[in-house]
Amino acid sequence: MSGSRAFGANAGYAINPARDFGPRIFAWLAGWGDVAMPGVHGYFWVPIVGPLIGGVVGAVVYDFFIRDVLKARGEQPEQDVEPEGRTIKEKPET
Helix, strand or coil: CHHHHHHHHHHCCCCCHHHHHHHHHHHHHHHHHHHCCCCCCCHHHHHHHHHHHHHHHHHHHHHHHHHHHHHHCCCCCCCCCCCCCCCCCCCCCC
16 A cells, blocks of 8 residues: 555556556557656566565575574474475375
């Protein structure tokens, strides 16, 4: 709610690009021009790129800071989670 209030006016409420970006591209191709992509200086790409960068930053922060703290405290990972991220071959259930 606060995100739409804070960024709604300059982003055209582009909070969910999966729902919002397709119609904007269609409107732009249909000839609506700058009306289809409102915002300051082409702001439409920020809600698309922001979560991608945030995901990478979050993974790096976890790997370098949080994981080591959890190991130092003696926290054990859940049984179905591979601790180092290696792919394991699952056996089919019979």
